[in-house]
Amino acid sequence: MSAPTHPSGGPDIGCQAILAFETSCDDTSVAVVSLEGRVLAMASANQDADHAPFGGIVPEIASRNHTQHILPLVDRALKEGGLSRAQIAAIAVTSRPGLIGSLMVGVVTAKALALAWNKPIIAVNHLHGHIHAFGVTDESYQAPAAFNNSYLALVVSGGHSAFYQVREFGHYQLLGQTLDDAAGEAFDKFAKMLGLGYPGGAEVDRWAKLGDPTRYRFPRALSRQDNLNLSFSGLKASAQRELARLAPEERQKDLPHLCASFQEAVVESLMLKLEAARTQRELAHVVITGGVSANSRLRQLAQEWGARHGVQVVIPPLRYCTDNAAMIGWVGAQKFLAHNFADQGLTPSARSLAEDFAEAPLAASGTAQQESRAKPT
Ligand code: KG4
Ligand code: ZN
Numbered sequence: 001m002s003a004p005t006h007p008s009g010g011p012d013i014g015c016q017a018i019l020a021f022e023t024s025c026d027d028t029s030v031a032v033v034s035l036e037g038r039v040l041a042m043a044s045a046n047q048d049a050d051h052a053p054f055g056g057i058v059p060e061i062a063s064r065n066h067t068q069h070i071l072p073l074v075d076r077a078l079k080e081g082g083l084s085r086a087q088i089a090a091i092a093v094t095s096r097p098g099l100i101g102s103l104m105v106g107v108v109t110a111k112a113l114a115l116a117w118n119k120p121i122i123a124v125n126h127l128h129g130h131i132h133a134f135g136v137t138d139e140s141y142q143a144p145a146a147f148n149n150s151y152l153a154l155v156v157s158g159g160h161s162a163f164y165q166v167r168e169f170g171h172y173q174l175l176g177q178t179l180d181d182a183a184g185e186a187f188d189k190f191a192k193m194l195g196l197g198y199p200g201g202a203e204v205d206r207w208a209k210l211g212d213p214t215r216y217r218f219p220r221a222l223s224r225q226d227n228l229n230l231s232f233s234g235l236k237a238s239a240q241r242e243l244a245r246l247a248p249e250e251r252q253k254d255l256p257h258l259c260a261s262f263q264e265a266v267v268e269s270l271m272l273k274l275e276a277a278r279t280q281r282e283l284a285h286v287v288i289t290g291g292v293s294a295n296s297r298l299r300q301l302a303q304e305w306g307a308r309h310g311v312q313v314v315i316p317p318l319r320y321c322t323d324n325a326a327m328i329g330w331v332g333a334q335k336f337l338a339h340n341f342a343d344q345g346l347t348p349s350a351r352s353l354a355e356d357f358a359e360a361p362l363a364a365s366g367t368a369q370q371e372s373r374a375k376p377t
Contacts, residue, residue, distance in 0.1 A: 016034060016035060016087055016089060017032050017033060017034050017035070017040055017081070017083060017087055017088060017089060017329075018032070018033050018034075018035070018088070018089060018090055018091070018092050018122070018329045018332040018333045018336060019031075019032055019074070019077070019078075019088045019090075019091050019092070019113075019119075019329070020032070020033060020091075020092040020093070020124075020325040020326070020328040020329030020332050021070065021091070021092070021093045021094065021106040021109060021110055021325055021328065022094050022106065022126070022129070022323055022324060022325040022327075022328045023066045023070065023094065023098075023102050023103060023105050023106035024094045024096075024097070024098025024099065024102055024103055024106070024126045024323065025057065025062065025098055025099055025102060025158070025159060025323055026046075026047045026048070026051060026057045026062045026065075026102070026323075027044055027045070027046055027047065027322065027323040027324070028044065028045045028047075028065065028066045028069040028070055028073060029042065029043070029044040029045075029073070029323065029324045029325035029326075029328075030042070030043050030044070030070065030073040030074050030076070030077045030325050031043075031077060031324065031325035031326040031328070031329045032077050032078065032080075032081040032083055032088070032329065033136065033326055033329030033330050033332070033333055034333070035089070035333045035336065035337065036137075036333075037135055037136045037137055037143065037330050037333060038136070038137050038138065039136050039137070039138040039326045039329070040080075040081035040082075040083065041076075041077040041078070041079075041080035041081030041083070042077065042080075042319070042324060042325060042326050043073040043076040043077040043080060044073070044324060044325070045065070045069040045073060047061070047062060047065050048198070048199060050065060051198060052197060052198045054198075055192050055198050056188070056192075056198060057099070059099045059101050059102065060101065062099060062101070062102045063099070063101035063102050063104065063105055066102055066105035066106065067105050070105060070106070070109050071109070074109075074113070085117050088117070088119055089119070089120075089336060090119055090120045090121065090122050090332065090336050090341070091110045091113055091114050091117075091119050091120070091121055091122070092110075092121075092122040092123075092124050092328050092329055092331070092332025092333075092335070092336075093106045093107055093109075093110035093121065093122070093123065093124065093328070093346075094106055094124055094125075094126045094129065094328050095107055095123040095124065095125070095342070095346060095347075095348050095349065096123075096125055096126065096348060096349040096350070096351065096352055096353065096356075097125070097126060097127070097349065097350055097351045097352045098126055098159075098348075098350065099350070100348060100349075100350045103348035103349075103350070104348050106348075107346055107347070107348045110346075111344055111346060114344070115344065120336075120341045121341060121342045121343065121344070121346060122332040122335045122336060122340065122341055122342060123342040123346050124328045124331045124332055124335070125331075125352055125356045126323075126328075127155060127160065127162070127164075127172075127352065127356070128172065128331050128356070129327035129328045129330075129331050130153070130155045130157070130160070130289045130290055130321075130327060131153040131155065131164055131166060131172060131287070131289070132169075132327060132330055132331050132334075133289050133316050133320040133321065133324070133326070133327035133330070134287050134289065134314050134315075134316040134320065135330055136316075136320060136326050136327065136329075136330045138326075140317075141316070141317050141320070144312075144314055147284070147285040147312070148168075149166060149167070149168045149169050150166060150167050150168065150285070151166050151284075151285035151286060151287055151314075152164070152165055152166075152175075152277055152281075152283055152285070152286045152287070153165075153166055153286075153287045153288075153289065154270065154274065154286065154287070154288045154289070154290075154293075155289055155290045156182070156183045156184065156270065156288065156289075156290040156291075156292035156293060156298075157182060157183075157184050157290030157291045157292060157322075157323075158182060158184035158185055158188060158199060158201075158291055158292075159182050159184070159185070160177075160178075160182050160290060161177060161178040161182045161183045161184075161230050161232075161270075161290075161292075162174060162175075162176065162177035162178070163175040163176045163177070163228045163273065163277060164357070165281075169334050170334075170338070172356070172357050173357060174357045175228045175277065176227055176228025176229040176230070176273065177228075177229060177230065178229070178230040178231060178232060179222075179229055179230070179231045180231055180232060180233035181231075181232040181233050181236060182232070183230070183232060183266055183269075183270065183292045184199070184201055184290070184291050184292045185232070186232035186235060186236055186266055187199075187200055187201035187204050187262075187263075187266065187292065187295075188200045188201060189236050190204060190236065190239050190259075190262050191203055191204050193239065193240060193243055194243070194251070194255065194258065194259075199291075201291065201292060201294070201295065202294065204259045204262065204263055205259075205263065205294070205295050205296055205297070207255055207256050207259035207260075208256065208259040208260040208262075208263040208264075208297065209256075209260075209296070210256035210260075211254075211255075211256030211257040211258070211259055211260030211261070212256075212257050212260055212261075213257075213260040213261050213263070213264035214261070214264075215254070215257035215258075215260070215261055216242060216254075216257060216258060216261035216262075217261070218235050218238050218239060218242075218261055218262055218264075218265035219234050219235055219238050219265065220235075220265055220268050220269045220272060221234045221235060221269065222269075223269065223272045226276055226279075226280070227276075228273050228276060228277055229273075230269060230270070230273060232266065232269070235262070235265050235266070235269075239258075239262055242258075243258070263295070263297055264297065266292075267295065267297045267298045267301055268301075270298060271298075271301050271302070271305060274286065274302070274305065275305070278309060278311065283309075283311055284310075284311060284312060285311070285312045285314065286302070286306065286311055286312070286313050286314070287314045287315075287316075288302055288313065288314070288315045289315070289316060289320075289321050290321055290322075291321060291322045291323075293315050293316075293318075293321045294318050294321060294322075299315060302315070
């Protein structure tokens with residue numbers, strides 16, 4: 001492949017890694033990723049403790065924290081990776097979707113450093129990052145064979161629950177998604193009703209291990225429809241009604257059973273749709289990613305289902321499932337090789353653009369594309 005051309009002029013000699021920023025929600029993350037997908041360094045700052053008193057993410061707090069954290073994290077990541085600025089080929093940044101104030105911090109920082117260091121900018125859709133996250137490599141994780149980049153991806157996090165068909169890099173088809181709450185959001189709201197703290201998914205998972213998942217019967221929405229859409233708001237309402245019916249001491253006594261039953265409803269809803277996907281299309285590889293993929297019951301049922309049906313189920317290590325800059329750097333590396341750059345006109349968008357999940361590949365090899373002029377849908 002010919003050397004990628006720097007937008008401002010000649011080829012970059014001796015550049016080998018992408019500096020990547022992820023600030024779409026409440027995690028500030030900076031990573032350095034080689035063009036082959038090796039994570040050379042990652043430095044992140046988690047804000048859970050700042051949002052916990054409010055029982056959810058406060059956007060203003062999130063963006064203020066990003067502002068404080070991002071530059072020290074850049075220094076840390078470069079130091080950890082033993083890299084000089086000269087070795088940075090480009091700066092990749094999450095430009096959409098997400099909280100607009102949070103995205104803005106990453107995008108503005110990327111543009112400022114790109115200008116100061118004379119580096120190209122690469123805009124990355126956060127969901128493309130999740131979809132490709134399993135493909136990175138580090139000292140203790142080896143990416144599985146890339147299945148020719150053809151697989152079904154289930155992204156389940158606090159903000160997203162969706163199925164995507166990936167046919168090749170840059171070619172993503174949205175197959176179905178939640179019509180209301182995301183799976184992680186449902187876990188968090190349920191945990192809040194029980195006074196388990198924020199974010200509550202991991203706590204529900206922990207209590208569920210001690211409980212009987214059949215003790216309470218919560219609904220599995222849309223389970224009879226053969227589309228891949230999901231819905232968790234009815235489940236949330238049903239849980240709210242059930243909890244209102246129980247005396248406080250009963251709630252406390254049944255906490256493990258309530259958590260196990262709620263978790264079973266969420267996980268079974270996801271599994272029913274995975275099974276629907278399998279019957280609708282040839283399915284050899286499934287990637288499950290996003291914070292909810294940490295859920296022990298989802299991991300267990302998905303692996304068992306895969307073994308039963310001869311489907312390879314890949315769930316990356318948690319550090320690459322939750323929001324992280326390594327996944328942004330990895331997509332950035334592939335866009336760099338495809339000469340797919342943004343420019344100083346790049347603006348963040350709270351939503352994905354229609355073209356992000358279009359049928360056509362994002363970039364024909366060797367064709368520079370300017371993303372900053374695209375209009376939000
Ligand atoms: O991907 P992530 O770190 O952030 C975004 O939302 O983008 O995902 C966080 C979500 C939270 O809703 C959290 O409660 C959920 O993932 N989560 C879990 C578990 N660990 C984290 N949900 C269920 N079971 C878990 N073990
Ligand atoms: Zn995410």
